[in-house]
């Protein structure tokens with residue numbers, strides 16, 4: 001077999017980034033059909049909600065087979081046990097993951113278990129001399145390295161939203177149950193609560209204009225400045241993980257790798273440094289405006305308009321000026 | 328309880344990092360410092376010690392790196408570690424994640440910790456993966472990006488943000504935890520601690536001292552290979568306004584937004 005892709009699911013639905021990865025795996029397996037000698041497959045681990053029907057839908061994204069194992073959800077190590085066995089029993093040459101968090105942990109665990117090479121934050125995969133080569137942006141996206149694999153399997157962990165979902169027709173995947181005895185240590189982490197939504201339930205995905213605030217707002221009350229501007233512009237307020245983790249703003253407003261992906265007409269970032277994990281959730285916005293007091297902040301590398309200055313001075317006046325202009 | 332904290336020496340934040348086109352490795356000349364993300368791991372260890380829910384006998388800082396990396400260990404000790412271990416050997420140079428994780432697991436094995444703490448990422452390689460690699464070798468439960476740890480007997484109750492919101496996970500010790508930078512505000516070392524750091528025990532180990540198979544580490548033992556380094560796709564750089572007169576700045580922003588019909 002050729003490429004094995006991990007498909008994450010939650011409450012009876014597959015993760016969009018996983019579907020992108022399954023599509024990418026199928027595409028690559030086809031491109032390298034001769035060298036890899038087989039179709040792409042997916043692997044799922046979980047409980048009763050992984051029904052035959054649900055698993056078979058992965059065929060639509062190009063998976064010929066779906067290996068299904070019973071196991072706890074939301075934890076990486078049980079999936080490492082399952083994937084190590086499926087890779088070894090079937091001779092998979094690559095293991096692929098979409099962006100997110102668990103993929104990093106599972107991929108890393110597999111690296112150790114199988115003595116395999118790993119590349120993370122991969123934005124593109126190409127075929128070269130019959131092998132896969134991963135492209136990885138490094139050092140704040142200032143360069144891109146081409147990474148090749150010495151042995152097998154090669155482990156590829158994608159960046160969030162790197163792989164497009166491709167619904168390739170009406171295929172249904174063959175579902176194969178695998179029975180894997182979990183390693184002792186894989187049973188020593190227990191999920192107590194999963195997917196807790198901290199803070200109010202706000203809707204930012206439908207907004208055409210987002211004013212996003214980061215640690216540069218200084219304190220929870222700093223968000224009042226962002227809210228006032230958003231109101232004047234007729235938009236909503238978004239946030240970074242740093243301020244959500246600090247309890248300054250609700251999780252539902254978070255943009256990025258473990259938050260939401262948005263592409264509004266205007267994304268105005270105030271006091272946000274522009275870390276990769278934030279960028280991946282908003283880089284497709286039509287217009288990006290950034291206000292930051294540090295002229296070297298990475299966010300200026302991908303903004304259309306950058307203002308170097310103190311947001312405490314700029315935001316209130318900007319709100320007034322927008323109000324005046326809109327009348 | 329014995330805690331080992333993994334720390335790494337990285338180029339100082341003020342240094343513009345670049346790849347050396349010849350060696351295809353990071354250019355490590357210039358100022359170096361302790362990886363800022365690792366100071367959160369040391370602080371987490373200190374808070375477990377001071378929190379009283381566990382008896383912490385020892386906090387040991389462990390690094391793998393070139394000779395100069397002892398300075399990162401001194402800094403780790405000034406922040407609270409009791410002693411440190413430096414794995415350094417020519418054979419390790421050029422190790423990828425697979426090789427680094429294996430080598431670190433071997434040093435840790437020789438220390439038999441109850442808890443291994445790491446940072447969420449290194450400031451240079453940004454691979455986010457060493458914790459999970461080390462844990463699989465040590466056969467210990469593990470979590471990354473943890474922002475809250477409560478000790479309850481021989482268990483840790485951990486919280487972190489994952490794909491669908493916040494997860495609370497209980498792990499049984501011994502275990503491996505990578506902490507997120509929101510977990511704490513690292514303290515500043517006192518002058519006394521900085522001066523005293525050089526006098527604390529620092530053990531230097533070579534590959535053979537901890538049973539590392541030399542053919543599994545270094546550039547030779549690595550499973551990935553950098554084939555090329557390319558510039559990112561050219562993007563037209565945006566307009567920049569330096570805010571000097573805020574009224575003027577705001578006027579310019581409004582005009583810019585208006586031109587793009589964003590004030591309709």
Ligand SMILES: Cc1cc2nc3c(=O)[nH]c(=O)nc-3n(C[C@H](O)[C@H](O)[C@H](O)COP(=O)(O)OP(=O)(O)OC[C@H]3O[C@@H](n4cnc5c(N)ncnc54)[C@H](O)[C@@H]3O)c2cc1C
Nearest residue numbers: 214215216240241242256257258259271272273277293311
């Ligand atoms: C696995 C993983 C997943 C992650 N997921 C996400 C995610 O989903 N979303 C996300 O956002 N992050 C995520 N992160 C975190 C990310 O790496 C950054 O830490 C985070 O985005 C930083 O948030 P920030 O920009 O608010 O804070 P900082 O990086 O601290 O930036 C604050 C900025 O404010 C500026 N500033 C300060 N004061 C002022 C002022 N008065 N006026 C103007 N500017 C000022 C500073 O110059 C600085 O640039 C993730 C990280 C990891 C490892």
Ligand SMILES: Cc1cc2nc3c(=O)[nH]c(=O)nc-3n(C[C@H](O)[C@H](O)[C@H](O)COP(=O)(O)OP(=O)(O)OC[C@H]3O[C@@H](n4cnc5c(N)ncnc54)[C@H](O)[C@@H]3O)c2cc1C
Nearest residue numbers: 119333334391423424445446448449452453454455456457
């Ligand atoms: C720009 C760049 C890109 C790279 N890309 C890849 C790649 O795609 N695949 C690959 O296999 N390797 C890659 N490497 C090599 C890799 O960075 C090293 O093997 C490195 O030692 C481990 O990765 P990290 O430091 O990024 O770890 P991370 O997983 O980001 O580090 C997390 C934590 O692990 C601990 N830690 C990490 N290294 C050490 C150490 N030497 N000693 C003690 N504790 C440590 C620290 O607590 C740190 O906070 C890359 C290196 C660079 C400079």
